[in-house]
Amino acid sequence: MNKRQINGLFVLAALLAAGVIARLLIGRDPAIGSVNFSWPESNILVLRFGAVRSAIVGGACLGLSGLLLQALLRNPLASPFILGLSAGAGLAAMIAAWSASMVAAGAVGWIAFIAHGADGVIPGTVGSLAVLILVYALGRRGGRLDPLTLVLTGTVVATICGALTLLVQSLMPPSSRGDSWMWFMGQVPELPSSGAMWTAAVLLFCSFIASFRSGSALDAASIGDDEAESLGVSLRRLRILLFLCAGALASASVALCGPIAFVGFIAPHLSRLLLGSRHRALVPASVISGAAILIWADAVRQSIDVGAGRLPIGVLTALIGGPVFLMVMRSRQMRTGAWTC
Amino acid sequence: MNKRQINGLFVLAALLAAGVIARLLIGRDPAIGSVNFSWPESNILVLRFGAVRSAIVGGACLGLSGLLLQALLRNPLASPFILGLSAGAGLAAMIAAWSASMVAAGAVGWIAFIAHGADGVIPGTVGSLAVLILVYALGRRGGRLDPLTLVLTGTVVATICGALTLLVQSLMPPSSRGDSWMWFMGQVPELPSSGAMWTAAVLLFCSFIASFRSGSALDAASIGDDEAESLGVSLRRLRILLFLCAGALASASVALCGPIAFVGFIAPHLSRLLLGSRHRALVPASVISGAAILIWADAVRQSIDVGAGRLPIGVLTALIGGPVFLMVMRSRQMRTGAWTC
Amino acid sequence: MLNIETLSFQYGRRRALTEITASSAAGNVVALVGRNGSGKSTLLRAIAGLTHPNAGNITWRGQRLERLAPLKRALEVAYVSQRPSLSIDLTVHELIALGRFASRSRLDSNLRIGQAIALMGLEALKDRSFHELSAGEQQRCVIARALAQHEENGLLALDEPFSNLDPGETMRVFDALKLCARAGALVVVAMHDLALVDRVAQTVWWLEQGRMVATGSPPDVLTPTKLQEIFHCEFDRGPQGLTLATRVSSITT
C-alpha cells in the first residue's frame, strides 16, 4: 500500500476510535434532557458497549457490502439494499408481525413458528436469503451473473418486496401501522440479539478475509472481462463470491440494525475519495469508515433531543454522512480536478 | 422511425387505450368490496375521468422524466426521484403540515401562508424546486453539469431531505404525525387540483416538445463528450435542458400524484426493451408507457380488495410494472442474446 | 486557412503544448506526426475547437472555432477521436446519420449519408449493430460519420484514423481524404505510418514534446537522418519513397 492509502486508513481508524470514546462518554438525563460526559456506571456501560458493538459490526457490514456491490454491479449508485435484501427482510418481518396478530387470533402451525421468530432475527434472515436466491436466479444472462441484468433485477425485486410490505401492512389494524415505520428507520440496538451479533461478526470476518484476498482480483476485474479472465481472474467465481458476501453482509446488517442503507452507499465512496480506487486498501477502509459513520451518528444522536426522544439513527447517518461526503467530494475536485469512480 | 419502433409505439398506445377503457368501466361496491363492470352514472363517470386524466398526465411526466434522467446521468438506475426532488417535495409538505400545527397553536405570518398551501400543490412545488436549484449548484464540476457528480449529489441530497422530513415529523404533536405518511404512498387523484393538473400538462407538453426535438442530440451525446460536441451538440445546453425538464416533470408529477418513482424507472427501460435505444422513439414511448403503466395499475387496484379497501397506487405499479419488466427483459435476452442499455 | 499562433495548452499543471505556431491553406492534407505523447491528439482537439487553449489562439478562416456555437462549428469542422465510444445500441446507419446532426436539410443529409456509406464500403454492414462489428469496421464507421458531417471547404480533423484498418481499407480512407482535400477541404490527420505520410501528405507538422519542431513537405521534413535521431530506427528513401530499413531485418536474420 502506498502512503496515501496508509494515511487514509490511519485517519479513518482515528475517527472510529474517537467515535467509540464519544459514544461511551456521552450520556443524557432522560428526565430533563441535559447532556453529560462522564464514565458511566457499570449497568449503563454495558448498554453503551452493546451499542458500540452493534454500530461497529453493523456499520462495517454495511460499508463492506456497499463496496462489494459497487464493484460487482459497476454502478456508483449501488448500496447494500440495491439487491432488495433489506426489502425482503422488511417484508418477512412484516409478515411475521402480521402472522403474530393472526396467532393471537387463533392461527396455528407454521405461522406460529414464524411469529415466534418475530422478536429474533429469523424472519429478517429468511426474507433476505429468499430474495438473494431469487435475484441470483433472475439476474443471470447466459448462465453468468451480468452486472446490468443483476442491478435492474435487484431494483425491481426490491420494489416489489416494498409493495408487498405495504400490502401486508394495510392488512394490519391502523393502530399498529405507525409503529412499523419505525423499523424502517433502522436501529443501533444497545441490546443486540447475541444470535444476530455473532452471525454478523462471523460473516463480517469471513467476508472481510475473502474480499481482502480478492482485492487485486477486483482491481483486475475493472480492465474488461476478457483481459481480466486472461490475467487469471475467474469472473464467474469472483462475481458469485462477491454476490454471496455482499448479500450475506446486507442480511446480517439488516438483522442487526434494520435497514440503514445509506452508510453502505457512502462509506465506499468516502473511502475512494480518501484512498484512491485500489481494492486492497478500499476493503479495510470501507469497513472502518462504515463503522465510524455509524458510531458517530449514534454518538451524536445521544446528545440531541428535539422533543421526541432520540432521533432515528437513519436521520443522523444522513445528516452526518451526507454533508461530510459532499464536502469531501467538492474539496477533492478542487484539488485534483479529476475524479474517477 | 423504423418498423420495430412504430410497432412498439402501436402496442404501447393500444395498451394505454385499453387501460383507459378498463379504468372507466371497472367499479366496486365499497360496502362489501365486490367488483362490477359497467358504464357508470355521470357523477361517478366524472370521477373516473378525473382519475384517467391524473394517471395519464402523471404517468407521462414520470416516464419522460425518468428517460431524460437516465440519459443525462448515464445510469440505468436513475429515476425521477434520484435528484431528490420528491424527497424535497415530501420535506416541504411535512414542513407545511408542521407549520399548520403551529398555526393551530397560534403562530402567524409566513408560517400561516405555507400552512395554507398544505393541502395544495404549493409546498411540494416549492420544495422540489429548491432541491433542484441546490442539486444544480452542487452537481457541477468545472462549471459544467457532470453526470457522476450530479447523480451522487442527487442521491445524497435526497437522503438528507428524507432525514430532515423525519426530523420535522418528530417535532410535530404525536397525534398528527401519522397523517403525513399517507402522502408518501402516492395517489392517482380522482379530483386532481386543477392547478397541479394544468401545470403538469403544460410542463409535459413543453418538455415533450423539447426532448423530442433533442432526440438526436441525446443519441449523439452517447458517443462521448468530444465527438458529440464536434457533431454540433452543445452538451452544456443539452444537460441543463434535460436537467430542467426532468426536474420540472418530476416536480409536477409529485404535485399531482405524490411520490411514485417506480413508474419513471421502469417505463424507459420497458420502452428501450421494446423499441431499441434511439431517443426519437424513446421519448414518445416513455411518455405512453408511463401513462399506460399508471392507468393499468389504477384500473387493477379498483378491482382488487384484500380486505383493506383500495390499495395504495405504489403497490400496484410495483406489482404490475415489476413482473412485466422482468418478463420482457428475460424474453428479449432469450431472443437476441444481447441487450445494451 | 488554418492559423495557429503561439498556442499553449496544459492538462492541470502538466504542459502538453508549448507555443505552437503553424498554418496551412485549405486543399491540403496535413500530417501530424511525432512520438507517442508528443501532443498530437491535444493539438487536434484544439484545432477542432473542442478545448480552450491556455495561451495563443487558433483561427480557421478567421474564426476562433472554440468560441463558435457547437451547431455552427459542426458545419466548419468534423472530428474523429482516437478512442471512439458509444454507450447506446445504434446501427451503423444510425451512427453515421448522427454526422448530419447539425445540418438542416433532410434530403441533402440522406444523400450525404449514402455517399459516406458507399465511400467507406459499408453497404453490407449498414443495418448491423455498431457494437457487433470488428474494430476495423467500427473505425470505418466513425470515419464515415465524419465524412457525412464534413462540408465542402471545411476542416477534417482525424486522430489516427488508420489504426486497426487493413491495407486495402487504409488506401480507401486515404483516397477519400485526398478527395476531400481536392474538393477544397483542409484535412489534418494525426498518424504514425511515415511511409504513408511520405506518399500522401502535402505538409508534415512534426511535434516533439509539445513543440513544433519542423513543418514542411514530407521529403524536406522526413529525412532519414532526422528519423534515425528521433525514432532510433533506420529509414531509407528509395524510388518508392520512404521505407523502413535495417535493425528490424537485422533481428530477423
Place this chain on the structure above:
Amino acid sequence: MLNIETLSFQYGRRRALTEITASSAAGNVVALVGRNGSGKSTLLRAIAGLTHPNAGNITWRGQRLERLAPLKRALEVAYVSQRPSLSIDLTVHELIALGRFASRSRLDSNLRIGQAIALMGLEALKDRSFHELSAGEQQRCVIARALAQHEENGLLALDEPFSNLDPGETMRVFDALKLCARAGALVVVAMHDLALVDRVAQTVWWLEQGRMVATGSPPDVLTPTKLQEIFHCEFDRGPQGLTLATRVSSITT
C-alpha cells in the same frame, strides 16, 4: 506447440470462424493477417482460451486452454485485447502489476514488473494515472502488462499491439516480442502492417472471411499478386522486403 483443428465459432447465428486448421511450434512469431472483419480477433480470443469454440478444438502443449482454471491458464497465456479499458483509477505501475495476478512469488513478480516497465520504456510514466496518458502510452502499458504476466515458454496473444504506436515504439515492441520468441515463447500477433510482418514474423496465417486461406513464411504467403488481389493495392518486394507501391503514389502526384 499450438494446434488448431477444424475450429469453428459463431456469434449468435453469425459465423465468424469456419474450420480453421493450423499449428505452430514454440519459439516463433506468428502474424495473423487478413482484412477487417476476417476473424483475427475472434481467433486470437479462442487461442487465448477465452471463448468456447462451437466446433473443433485448440490445444496448447496438449492442453485445451479454455478448459483450464483461469489461474492456471494465466500462467500459460498472456492476452492483450484490441480495445483496452479500465474503469477504475490506477497508476501505470499498478496496472502493469496486475499482470502478476496469477503468480505466487512476490519477489519474482517485482522483478518481472520492473523488467517489463524497463522493456517498454515506461520508467518516467510509472506513477502517472493510466487515464491521463496518450493513446500510444496506454498501449505500451497494456503490452507491458502482458510481458510481465508472460512466463517463459508461454503463449503471447496480442491483438494489434502496434496500433497507436510511433515507429520507434513499434520497433521497441517488436524487439521485445522477438526476444520472447527466442526465449521459447510462441507469439501470435494480429496485425495489419504487412511490411512489418514481412520483416519480422516467421509464419503468417492469413484469414479470409473466417477461413484460413494461407499459412507459411512471409515471402511465400505475401506475394505481390495475392496482395493485389485481396487488398486492391500494389506491393513490391524489393531488397528491403515488402513495400507499398503505386496507386497511392499515383494519387499523390
Place this chain on the structure above:
Amino acid sequence: STDSSTTSGSSTTVSAAIRVVSLSPGVTATIVALGASDRLVGRTPWCEVPNEVPVVGSLLDLNAEALVQTHPTLILVQPPAQGEVIGLRDLALQHAWRVERFRIDSLADVQSLLENLPTLICDHAIANDCASLKERSQLLQNNLSSALEPIPHANRAGRTVVLLVSSESADAMGFGKSTYIGDALERMGVTNALSRSGYPALGAEDLATLAPDTVVVISQRSAGAIDQVHQLLPKSAIYPIHAPELLQPGGGMITGLLTLRGVLIQACESSFQSPLEKDAH
C-alpha cells in the same frame, strides 16, 4: 437500586414503588385517563401525557439506556408490532422488571384493559391507592358504557360512515364492522354503511358510490379535504369532528366517543326535523 438523582423532577412521590414505563400510546392514554400519570416514568414519542415524562424510545427503537435510568418496575407493551425489542426480555429479567402485554383492537379489549390496569399499577403500600384507582376505572367503564348507550331513533341517521381523512389527495380510511368504532356504532344502534370488516381505504369514487346518509369525518385540520367530501356527497349530512383521541383505542378515547355520540344524536334529530328531505332521498 433507587437513585433519587434520576427521579423525574415533576413527578410527585405518590408511588415511589410503582414506576411504570408504557411503550404503547393506547395504554399511556388509559393511564392518563385513570389519573395515574404521576407514576409514569417513561413513554414512547407517540404518547401524549400532561406532565413531563421522558421518552424511552418505542418497541422498535428502544433507548435501553434511558429505560434503565428511569428505574421502572413495570413495563407495559402492546403487541403485535414488528416484534418485541430484542433483549428487552433479558434486560427485564436482569433488573426484575415486570413486563405486561395488552392487545387493544376491539371495544372488548379496551374494556378488559380498563379492568386490569388498576391492579397492575396501583401501589399496595399506600392505603386506598388500589381502591381509588379501581373506583376511577369503574367510573371510566361506566362512562364508556353510557357513551355507547343506544341512541333513541338511531335509525334516523340512516346509513352512517365514520371516516378518517388526512388530506385532500390521500384516500380516506373507513371504520368497518368489528373495529372498535364499528363496535361503537353497533352499540349505539347506528347502521354502519360499511358492512364489511376492517379499515378499508376509500377513494373518491368509493365514497360517491357508498352515498351514505350521514358522514362523520375525523380530521384535524384539512379544510380542503372536508370541502372535497362535501363536493363528493352533496346529499349527505356531514359532521366534521375534532377528536384525535378516537384514533387511539384505549381508555383515552371515551371523550372522543362522546363527541361522536354527540354528532350522531344531532344527525338523528336534524333528520327528524326535516323528514321531507329524507323522503325525497
